[in-house]
Amino acid sequence: MPHALNYDACRELVEEWLHRTESPAYGHVSRLGSVRVSPDGATVAGIGTILTGIAEPARSALCLVDVSRGDLTLVDLEPQSVAWAGHVVAVGSGTSVVICDEKGRQAHRVQLPGRVENVAGARSGRHVLAVVAPAQDDHYDLSPATGCADTAPLAFLGNAQRPRELVVIDTVTGQHRTLDGQGRNIWEASWIDDDSVVAVISDRPGEGAWYDAYLAVIDTDNGTIQTRYRPVDRRQLSCPVSVDGHLLVIESISSDRGVVAGDVIRVDPWGESVRLDTENVDVSCLSSAGDAVGYVGLRGLTTVAGTIDAATGRCRPLWSGSETLTGWTPEGSVDVDGRIYGIAESFHRYPRLVRIHADRVHTVHDLSHPGAEAHLAAGQRLRSLSWPAPDGLTIEGLLVLPAGQGPFPLLLNVHGGPVSAWRNRWGMAHGTRHPYAGLLAELGVASLHVNPRGSLGRGQDFIDRVRGDMVGLDVEDLMSGVDRLIEEALVDGTRMAVTGNSYGGLMSAWLAARSTRFAAAIPTSPVVDCVSQHYTSNIPEFDELFLQDAVAHPGGEYWSRSPLTHIDGATTPTLLTAGLLDKTTPPDQAVMFHQALRRKGVPTELVLYPRQGHGVSGFPDSTDFLAHLLKWLSRYIGLQPARGRTPSQRREATSAENALS
16 A cells, blocks of 8 residues: 555645646636526526635626527626526525626615525516525524634524515515515425415424425415425425416425425316326426426436426426536526526536537537646546345446556445435536545545435435435445445455545444444544434434434434444544534534544544535635545555655656756
8 A cells, every 4th residue: 555645745635636627717617506597598697606716715606698609797796596587687695686687787786684595586577586594593503603603602592483584576676575474484486477476385494394395375465375285205395386377396205405306296276286207207406487397307327308398297308318417406497498508517528508409408608627627637437337236226326437457445425315316427526515536536546426225316216215224225235336346356345435424424434333344434524323413403304204213212213323322343444524513414423423433442533614514615625625535545545646646746856857967
C-alpha cells in the first residue's frame, strides 16, 4: 500500500484538483437548476451558481436564457425559487418575491412575513402564489443550534408553531394578501384558475406533518378548503397541477420532502381518483402550461420525459436515456406545445440546458468549460451494473473505475433516503454535495453507487421493501454488489471503505459496527441511535414510518436497528462528520458514535462544521471535507496520486530536474 498522506498533502491534492476542474468557470455560471420555461417556450428562467473561488461560498443569480438564440442573461438576484406567470417572472428571494419582466427588469419587490419556499404563477399572468414559512424561534426543531448563531441564550418557549401560509400577489400592482389556511400547513400549491388553487396541505404545522399531507382545493376569495384526495398506505404527495378541471399529483412512499417519485394520481372534477399507467416510470416531476402536462421520472437507471393527456390519462414518452435531468430527482418544465426543458447531464457530459421534443434532444445552452475536460483527463470510466441479491431480487448500481486494470481499492458510497437513487450524473453528483468520484478515480480508487431496495425507479413495491427493514436485506443488496466486483477482480477486497450521508451515514455506521470487511468507514450526518434520533430530530415521523415500531417498545426496532447498540463488535476505523445546524440528523448522533469508538480504542476522528446543516455542501467547507476524506482513505485503503506524487512533490521534482539541466 502507498505511504499514507497527511491532511496538508490531501488538502493540496483537493485544491489542485478543484483548480483544474472548477477555476476555468470562476465568475461564470457553472451550474443551472430549478429551470422553468415560459408558457410560449421563448425563455427559460433558472437559478445559476457562480463560483469565484474555493475559499468563499458560491453566489446564486437569476438566469434568463433566450431559447431561440441560446443567450444567457444574469440578473443580480439571489433566488431560491422561480416561476412564470404569463410573461412575468416571479422570483422567491429570502423573505421577498421579486416580479420581473422576461428581460429581468424589476417591477415589484414584495416583502413577506417569512421565508419564501416556492412560488407559482397563474396562467392569466395576473397573480403569483408564494408559500411562506414564518420564523419559528420558539421551537428547538427549527432553530439554529445552540452557540452557533449568537452568544445570547436561546429560549424555546413551547408556543404553538405557526403553519406555512399562502400569499397571493397581484403582478400588476404588487399588492398581496395572505389566505386564511385555518391553521393548516401548505407545502406546495399551483393555480387552477385566478380564483382557486390546488395544494398539498397538512392539518398541523411542523416539518414532520408533511408525511401525512393530502390534496385539497382552496378558494382564494373566501378561503374555503375542500379535501380532494388522501394518499393510501401513508404515502406522500408532491407536484400538484391542474388542467381542464383535472387535478394531477405524484404519490409515493417517501423519506424526504422534495425527493418524491412514484405514481401519478388524477382526481377528476366529479371526485373520482384514478392511478395512471406510467409504464413503470416513477414520476418525479409534473409541470403544466396551457393544456399540456409534462412529466419526468425514472425507470431503473433510465430517465424518461414525456407528456400526459389529462382527459384520457394517457402517458406519452418523448425521450428516454442513460443521461438524466438535474435535480434531487429528475426535473423538467413543459411549454404549451408539450416540449420539455431541463438540465441534461451524465458522468461523461457536463450539464447543459436542453429542449426535448419528438424524441429529439436539442441543446439550448451549453454550460461546459475547460475544467470539464480536465475532470475526465485521467480516463475515468462509468459502468452500469445489475446483479441478484441473495433472495433473488435484482439490484442495480453504477461503478466508477480508474484508468488501467484492477483490482482497485473501493469506496462504497450509500445514498441518502432510503428513498432516493444514484443516477448517471456529472461526477456522480448527489444532492447539493460536491461530486468527487472523478477525484477518487484519479487517485486510483473505484467507487460503487448501489440502488438497494427502497430506491427510486423500481416501483412502490420495491420501495416498500425497506419500510420496517432498514439495515436489513438492504445491507445484503450492497454487499452482494461488492462481492461481484471482487469476483470479477475489479476490486481488492482487503482495501475497501464505506461512506454515505443521512441514511447512507446510518448504513456506514452500521457496517462499521457489524462488519469486519471494511478497512475504513466515513459516515456523514449519520443516525446511530434511533431512540435519541426520534426525540431530537425535526422529523420523528420519519423513523415511525420506516421502522414501523413504537419508540417506547423495549428491545424493539428502535433498539435493534441502531448501530450504537452493536458498538461492542466495532473494529472499523471511522471518520465522522456532521453539521452543527443539522436538525434532521442532529450532530449528537455523530458525537455519540465517535465517543463510543474512542472508549473502545477503535481509531476514530470527528469533524463538526458550524455553518453546515444536513451534510456538507458548498465552499469552503467542501474543500476541508474532501481533504479529511482523502486522508482517511489514504491511511486505510491507500491512494495513488497521479504519477505517484502530490502536486508539491511534482513541483519539487520539476525544480530539481530544471536545476540539474
